[in-house]
Amino acid sequence: MSELVKLAQRVKEASRVLGILSAEEKNRALYAIASVLRDSTPEILKQNDADVQNARQNGVPEPMIDRLRLTKDRVESMASAVEHVARLEDPIGQVEQGIRRPNGLEILKTRVPLGVVGMIYESRPNVTVDAAVLCLKSGNACLLRGGKEAIRSNTALAAVMRGALRACKLPADCIALLEDTSRETATEMMKLNGYIDVLIPRGGAGLIQSVVQNATVPVIETGVGNCHVYVDYNADIEMAVNIINNAKTSRPSVCNAAETLLVHKDIAAAFLPAAKARLDLSHVQLRGCERAREILGHGVIPATEKDYATEFLDYILAVKVVDSVYEAIQHIQTYTSMHSECIVTNDYANSQTFIKQVDAAAVYVNASTRFTDGGEFGLGAEIGISTQKLHARGPMGLMQLTTNKYIVTGNGQIR
């Protein structure tokens, strides 16, 4: 039996204890984690600093180093996020439905934890804490596998949280970190059916695809967002400029940022120059179709098929002029990652056509795609944004980390 299987077995055992705790017991552990996180800030920052030094030496690019780096403020905001999770409602134990059958059998549909959640993610150490506490609150043990660049930070954070669990007389293995960050171990983890109930990968498209291709454990795909904003023939131009500017530039590195702008041919000549003027302020590079370049000038780089398929996560925007809402929908159907798609229009029928025919977690009319987020959708917190259709779609909160158990009670009924 491999070390990983032994670990997974301990996590499964811990999940059985955790799964039946009361909300009070879980909240006590969460407050303990927040408190120990604050107390351990110097040690966490020391380990994080070692990760950052190491990443620098290995030539890791600066944006990734920024995601890796912790500061006193960042640790403090982690700790207060843990307290925020403690204050959320516990979904476990809710009875969703109860029926009494003609034969007297009583059937309750109750809400229970998934069991063990496996997280595979990249170099952001805050995911270690975020994921662990959302799992804890929803009664799930977690097996965490972060990127190798953050291993010292993650190990320190996991040790802090495990210490807090022990202090609360709970099994430390409710929160387990895979310290072996090799690819082989990650692949082994993806096949731990019977130990891990669901795998949630968080990171870039490459990571997500590797998990989808290799996992035999059920997976929830998250976070790849090739999002579109379509500006219809009679859109309010100022509104459309504000929306595409916000969707592209307010935080280009996140999954709900826009990557392609589609524009109806009848509004293109008026809208595109206004949009470009605004996007130029943030130095957005446009990559346009031929018709867009005729309007904006041939200084604009020509867009390729690959551009339409790319989640840039950067100050880059593909631009395409289309003949109709139908052509816009067809383009979206071809390239969408089913995350967030937007139409800016003042045509009622087109708004309804877009809503019905576009297949995505969130479809927007006259608002920025940037709102697809657990907080904005009222979930309190999120563990990721699902771009698949099974189990959860869109922002995933505590409820999405649960499943059902039917409890059937009788007095001897047979069939």
Add this chain to the structure above:
Amino acid sequence: MSELVKLAQRVKEASRVLGILSAEEKNRALYAIASVLRDSTPEILKQNDADVQNARQNGVPEPMIDRLRLTKDRVESMASAVEHVARLEDPIGQVEQGIRRPNGLEILKTRVPLGVVGMIYESRPNVTVDAAVLCLKSGNACLLRGGKEAIRSNTALAAVMRGALRACKLPADCIALLEDTSRETATEMMKLNGYIDVLIPRGGAGLIQSVVQNATVPVIETGVGNCHVYVDYNADIEMAVNIINNAKTSRPSVCNAAETLLVHKDIAAAFLPAAKARLDLSHVQLRGCERAREILGHGVIPATEKDYATEFLDYILAVKVVDSVYEAIQHIQTYTSMHSECIVTNDYANSQTFIKQVDAAAVYVNASTRFTDGGEFGLGAEIGISTQKLHARGPMGLMQLTTNKYIVTGNGQIR
């Protein structure tokens, strides 16, 4: 591009039309299917007869031939099942939740079809109709891959349903059958991400495992039931005998039948002989642990670890004497397929411990496991019984063939 991908593409296109139909339009198609099924009975039976002859010549065992065989009555009951589905409520378009955010953004959580459902199943031709009409009602196109023994029957049934769709001016590819029943094509089907939104295998443990191991499309595991009945120290003996007899013998070939009987040591001497006397009436073969054999006599075959792990689907029952409810739970945790598990007891604390600690889709107190079923649980119809935790757990009705879409409307909101 392979023939399968071309077919899958047509099914995906068809799903876009089907997904936005009204309940009335879908019901019209369902009634048309029922009517054409009845009218085509002679042709269906002719093709089925060819399948049966062929299976006989190939030495297919009699129970499988029984599942393969259609009769006038069976076609009639298929047709009336289709009409029953037409009468069920359509879950599509329901608004599950609606919020208005402080910034005026309105967010509706709506219910939409999954898109394309892939079914991989064995030699029961009735699954072809059952699955197709549940998918149709819930707005999903389906790609069906049945066993090769039933190919002529399935082709005839699919042709009948497709004809009915065409007569209703709907795309025939809402219901598509894979006529190539090779293993290679099935494996290719399991990797059609982007075309198939969910795969539901229905059949024996081998089929299910092959799909879980090979699929990259999200899978819902169904129907493997290694179910246990635990008789506690103070159970009502008559009730316990009735329950184990019903759970084992009322229909041994189905997934909610019991496969192992666990008995508390303090009741074993009184209960086991009574249970055996009743089970003997149905010629159930017992395979017992040492303690059970001491009570029942060494004529009883010794049980092996493998017996505990086996879903017999036959008149065979493993029997084990345990020291406590905890040992019973531990045994179940080791061997359960998380389908249906039962305790027969008159001890309140033990009933609660069992309910909390046993991890299964359905946990029973003092009732037969045979009730785990869409009809019995009030779902109207079922496409299978999920034994996994993601998306759906337990009997899956129309609701479980849907997902959510958030519709977000604003007047220029940016973040």
